Amino acid sequence: MVTSVGAPTVGAALRILSFMAAQQGPVAAATLARSLGLPRSSVYRLLGELAEQGFVLRFPEARRYGLGIAAFELSSGYVRQEPVTRLGRPVLAALVDRVGESAHLAVLVGGEVVYLVEERAPRRPALVTDVGVRLPSQLTASGRALLAALPREQVRALFPDAASLVARGVEVSPRELRAVLVATRARGYAEEDGEVTPGFASVAVAVTDRAGWPVTSLAVTFEAAAVTPQRRVELAGAVRRQAQELRRRLFGA
Numbered sequence: 001m002v003t004s005v006g007a008p009t010v011g012a013a014l015r016i017l018s019f020m021a022a023q024q025g026p027v028a029a030a031t032l033a034r035s036l037g038l039p040r041s042s043v044y045r046l047l048g049e050l051a052e053q054g055f056v057l058r059f060p061e062a063r064r065y066g067l068g069i070a071a072f073e074l075s076s077g078y079v080r081q082e083p084v085t086r087l088g089r090p091v092l093a094a095l096v097d098r099v100g101e102s103a104h105l106a107v108l109v110g111g112e113v114v115y116l117v118e119e120r121a122p123r124r125p126a127l128v129t130d131v132g133v134r135l136p137s138q139l140t141a142s143g144r145a146l147l148a149a150l151p152r153e154q155v156r157a158l159f160p161d162a163a164s165l166v167a168r169g170v171e172v173s174p175r176e177l178r179a180v181l182v183a184t185r186a187r188g189y190a191e192e193d194g195e196v197t198p199g200f201a202s203v204a205v206a207v208t209d210r211a212g213w214p215v216t217s218l219a220v221t222f223e224a225a226a227v228t229p230q231r232r233v234e235l236a237g238a239v240r241r242q243a244q245e246l247r248r249r250l251f252g253a
Contacts (some may be wrong), residue, residue: 002101004130006032012036012038012042012046012049013049014113014156015036015052016032016046016047016203017050017055017056017067017071018037018041018185018210019032019035019036020032020056020065020067021065021071021168021211022210022211022236025064025066026057026059026062026064026065026066027064027065027066028063029043029044029047029065031064032047032065042191045177047065049059050068051058051068052070053070053128054068054069054070054233055067055068055070055071056068056071065215071156071220073085078143083250084107084116084215084216084250085105085247086114087246087250088116088117088216088218088246089105089117089119090243091135091218091242091245091249092105092136092218092239092242093119094105094118094242095119095218095220095238095239095242096119096120096121098238098242099121099220099238100121100122101121101124101220101221101222101234101235102118102119102120102121102127102135102143102149102220102221102222102238103118103119103121103129103219104116104117104118104119104124104129104142104191104218104219104221105118105218105219106129106140106143106146106216106217106219107119107146107215107216107217108137108141108143108146108147108206108214109134110158111136111137111138111158111159111218111240112134112135112136112137112143113134113135113137113140113142113143113146113166114132114133115129115130115131115132115134115135115142116216117131117134118130118131125179125223127197127200127221128138128196128197129142129196129219129221132186136160137158137170138165138177138180139172139192139195139202140192140195140196140197140202140218140219141190141192141202141204141219142192142204142217143187143190143193143217144180144181144184144190144191144204144239145184145190145204145205145206145214145217145219146182146214146216146217147177147183148181148185148190148211149206149208149214150213150214153179155177155181156174159177161173161174161176165177166232176206186232187236188236188240189203189204189205189240190201190203190204190205190217190237191203191204192238193224193231195222198221199223199224199225200222201221201222201223201224201227201232202219202220202222202229203219203220203223203232203235203236203239203240204217204218204239205219205236205240206217206243206252207243207246207247208247209250209251210251214248215250217243218239218243218246219239220235220238220239220240222235
């Protein structure tokens with residue numbers, strides 16, 4: 001692409017694609033120009049080139065543009081390369097080295113969390129959060145961190161009634177879950193104490209994408225009786241810093 005002053009640039013094209021990816025549907029060129037602060041002529045020129053390469057589709061009747069199949073192929077390649085696991089593993093290992101407690105990386109799948117990576121600290125007992133294990137999201141710190149980052153409407157869709165929240169012999173009402181998630185947002189991290197494994201507690205922080213959607217969560221699990229309240233806050237701070245590092249690795253500054 002041309003990169004002289006005032007002409008379309010690769011950066012502008014990427015800004016257009018990123019903006020389109022965050023929308024609910026196709027957008028008008030005028031909306032792109034206004035929202036991104038780009039000359040309308042440059043936007044049309046870039047859209048034409050992106051359409052030729054398959055990254056953008058033009059809807060002539062609606063006078064709007066949407067993402068094309070090439071953009072989908074990029075996202076499929078992203079998934080195949082397992083970036084969350086590959087980039088998350090060293091970040092998780094650094095967290096374990098720093099705090100001396102076991103840690104794990106998890107994602108939200110429906111109403112459950114699935115654990116992708118576990119790093120066990122030396123001389124710490126084995127946990128139930130092994131790779132591939134699924135647990136009810138409402139009971140785990142990892143799940144609560146991810147749920148707290150979702151729109152409230154999405155949480156209601158996942159758990160529409162009390163029956164959908166019964167898991168592992170624990171019954172949580174929708175009102176109780178809302179209170180937990182409100183507290184999680186206010187505190188900046190999620191926690192659970194003995195709800196997954198008696199005697200163990202966890203703190204977790206979600207990693208969100210550029211649109212604010214939760215992608216994964218980092219968590220540390222420890223013996224509850226051996227950790228003071230102040231130490232829990234310190235652990236949560238360490239998890240938050242590593243979550244920010246993983247977000248930087250995944251999505252840039």
